Amino acid sequence: MPKIGMEPLRRKALVDAALRVIADRGSLSVTMSDIARQAGVSPALAHHYFGSKEQLLIETVRSLLRQLRDDTVTALKAARTPRENLSAVIRVSFQADQFAPETIAAWLAFYAEAQRSEETRRFLVIYARRLRSNLLANLKKLCPPDAAGRIAEGAAAMIDGLYIRQSLKSAPINIEASIGLTEDYVTMQLRGIE
Template identity: 80%
Template sequence: MPRIGMEPLRRKALVDATLRAIGQHGSLDVTMSDIAREAGVSPALAHHYFGSKQQLLVATIRSLLTRLRADTVTAMEHLDTPRERLSAIIRVSFQADQFAPETVAAWLAFYVEAQRSEEVRRLLVIYSRRLRSNLLHSLERLCPPDDAARIAEGVAAMIDGLYIRQSLRSAPIGSTASIALTEDYLDLQLRPFLPAKLS
């Protein structure tokens, strides 16, 4: 008989193993057996909990998004200024666990899968809209709406672009450098508006 309380632990182990397996392969070309082996459970148990590889992939993306959202909320707690909140969003986007090579490879694989899977595409659209909304919320307190929308798109594009460059591994830049580049871009874009706001 299964031990009570083991299901959540095994589900999490399978989700974590999926992330590692995809990251190691650099694509979604992994089997349930590969994932189960990585998690230290039987393929039958993996199928029991998730039904199919597709359902496990979706659960893995949801887990990434849930963690990213929770980390963003925590990072922005007790921050008073919109500029501080923008920096918190950028820091969370490039924090060590999200910007680890395996996780970056998994994100890229999920974007490829979104071209075929409507459910995966929908989840990644949710991520994109949430990032834009978080950026806009602070930017609209610093500059006019049209400029806020333009800058939000630019920051989001920089974040996505730096993930793509990291995934290529030919010229990876670390988390600290990625944060600095994005902050430099944001400072440059906000420079015309900050004096008026601070006066």
Template identity: 40%
Template sequence: MPKVGMEPIRRRQLIQATMQAIDEAGLADATVARIARHAGVSTGIISHYFGGKDGLMEATMRQILTDLRSAVSERRAALADDDVRSHLRAVIDGNFDRSQVSQSVSKTWLAFWASSMHRIPLERLQRVNDRRLISNLCALFRRCMPLNEARDAAAGLAALIDGLWLRGTLDPTGLDVERARRLAYEYVDYQLTRHMAASLNATDSPTSPEPSKERTHG
């Protein structure tokens, strides 16, 4: 874990420098020396506060994840009502916020995903982030559908968000945020409409008449 005591401005400066170095040269060649050069500091400062490149990568991803949580929570807090559809759209919008789709952040996310398969601290961050997204989506879908259906809908939306982001990031023309949001919105509309229709059908279906009881004669 990074040491405490570094000024927030300098810390943010080093995190930005890390993303710039990854954007410029990829994770493998984003050396401490390159990062230090971008930040205008000595390599000793990075080693002292972060223990090296791995610690700085972890701190960088923690900051990106903090920005992601803020982007989602601020949108949900601004909603005037508790409508499920609106809150699900707020989660989608937060995941495609500008703080998550810039070129430097996108490349850092890709590097993080790849590295999380080999580095335990990063794997923990990825697991926590994934569980948080699924849990939040499931809690929202659960307001209007049974638990098993809510879990499936949440897993599907999480996969769609990640998939749209990944394909857009790898596209040479870049991520079309509006299109990605629209496709994710359509998935939410489909799930909510499908469940509403199923609920209405269950309510409107006539009850079967009780079987007649034939009178027996003794």
């Protein structure tokens, strides 16, 4: 008989375990058994909750996106001006849990998987659109629409690029330096159009 109330806890444990296993392997070539072992549950229980590895991986992407969305909403509530909103979006992109090695490894594995999986690709397109929209909405309050679009694309590219550089570990860039580089880019671009 399953314990009442355990399903949400076990589902979260499996998603967290999937992130750790993906990070360790550096790819999505993991099995349900690998993930279940990391979560401390049986493979049968993992299949019971998710049906398949693909569904567990999709839920892992959803979980990352939900966390990013929730953190962004919280950060935006604290900001008072469009420029503070931009800084909040940038800071959330690099906060400790988003910039953790296992999270970065998972994002990169999902980007690689998006070349084969339409569903994974769809989630990553959602991420890119949200990031651009959050940047663009505030930039449009600070500069003309064409400049806002260009600056938003550049800032989003910097954020994604700094993730890639961090994953290479050849020249790790810490959180504050990543925020600083992106903030400097936005500030210089805004100054250039004043």
